[in-house]
Amino acid sequence: MSERIPRRARPRRFLMCPPTYFAVEYAINPWMDPAVPVHRARAVRQWGELRSAVEGLGHCVELIDPVPGLPDMVFAANGATVIDGRVLVASFRHAERSGESSAFERWFRGRGYRPVLAAEHVNEGEGDHLRAGRTVLAGYGFRTERAATAETARYFGRPVVGLRLVDPRFYHLDTALAVLDERTVMFWPGAFTATGRRRLAALFPDLLAVGEGDAECFGLNAISDGRHVVLPAAAERTARLLASRGFEPVPVETDELAKGGGGPKCCVLELGAATVLPAAA
Numbered sequence: 476m477s478e479r480i481p482r483r484a485r486p487r488r489f490l491m492c493p494p495t496y497f498a499v500e501y502a503i504n505p506w507m508d509p510a511v512p513v514h515r516a517r518a519v520r521q522w523g524e525l526r527s528a529v530e531g532l533g534h535c536v537e538l539i540d541p542v543p544g545l546p547d548m549v550f551a552a553n554g555a556t557v558i559d560g561r562v563l564v565a566s567f568r569h570a571e572r573s574g575e576s577s578a579f580e581r582w583f584r585g586r587g588y589r590p591v592l593a594a595e596h597v598n599e600g601e602g603d604h605l606r607a608g609r610t611v612l613a614g615y616g617f618r619t620e621r622a623a624t625a626e627t628a629r630y631f632g633r634p635v636v637g638l639r640l641v642d643p644r645f646y647h648l649d650t651a652l653a654v655l656d657e658r659t660v661m662f663w664p665g666a667f668t669a670t671g672r673r674r675l676a677a678l679f680p681d682l683l684a685v686g687e688g689d690a691e692c693f694g695l696n697a698i699s700d701g702r703h704v705v706l707p708a709a710a711e712r713t714a715r716l717l718a719s720r721g722f723e724p725v726p727v728e729t730d731e732l733a734k735g736g737g738g739p740k741c742c743v744l745e746l747g748a749a750t751v752l753p754a755a756a
């Protein structure tokens with residue numbers, strides 16, 4: 476199953492937030508250590524390269540203004556979940572990030588998105604909600620709460636499959652699993668319960684397991700358009716696995732941003748399909 480499968484890129488629109496105020500001033504995940512210096516200029520450069528890589532694949536990037544005092548806002552994927560133009564604005568687990576909700580809500584309302592709803596339950600947006608065809612995979616346990624699953628299903632009118640996360644290093648679903656296309660998912664099995672692993676196996680004919688080492692360098696925090704997969708350069712085994720399946724890995728350096736506990740996917744929030752054709756497809 477593999478190299479011969481023709482992979483088709485789907486152009487998307489993404490929302491990103493420049494890391495103007497990026498810093499590690501508190502620790503709300505196991506990767507953050509305020510004692511380790513952050514080189515903001517390097518983070519800004521890596522973020523710029525990520526943006527260029529995404530745009531270079533033919534995707535559109537829109538920007539939200541960063542807000543002083545919200546150093547994690549660069550991880551825009553957490554700001555909301557957007558499906559078919561409906562917006563469910565995140566409600567953050569930690570007070571340190573709660574100010575981001577109103578910034579994202581204002582952005583969506585200002586751009587004319589409707590409806591826009593502030594989530595009632597703790598719900599960290601696309602960090603824990605990944606689409607696979609009509610189904611939404613919903614991680615819960617560390618950030619998003621289990622009750623959010625029902626709210627997400629009601630609001631979007633889509634089947635939502637809850638997946639409990641069990642390893643605190645992989646506190647958001649998109650640190651432990653990447654949807655490559657409607658039938659192909661890659662994941663690190665150790666981040667899930669036996670029930671979760673069974674659910675994934677039942678849903679995806681092509682379920683690719685990656686090793687713990689690549690998961691630890693955020694190799695699963697990848698952006699797939701169905702053909703190209705943007706992922707951290709350090710995840711070399713994952714890149715080889717993807718290539719063997721006919722995907723085109725696009726490595727980027729994001730180790731400075733990783734000090735905040737995220738990778739490439741954390742920095743982009745999907746807004747929907749783009750109308751332009753991808754240059755690289």
Ligand SMILES: CN(C)C(=N)NCCC[C@H](N)C(=O)O
Nearest residue numbers: 504550552602647735737741
């Ligand atoms: C995949 N996504 C969106 C993430 N994993 N987000 C990174 C969030 C990092 C932030 N310091 C936090 O701990 O919330």
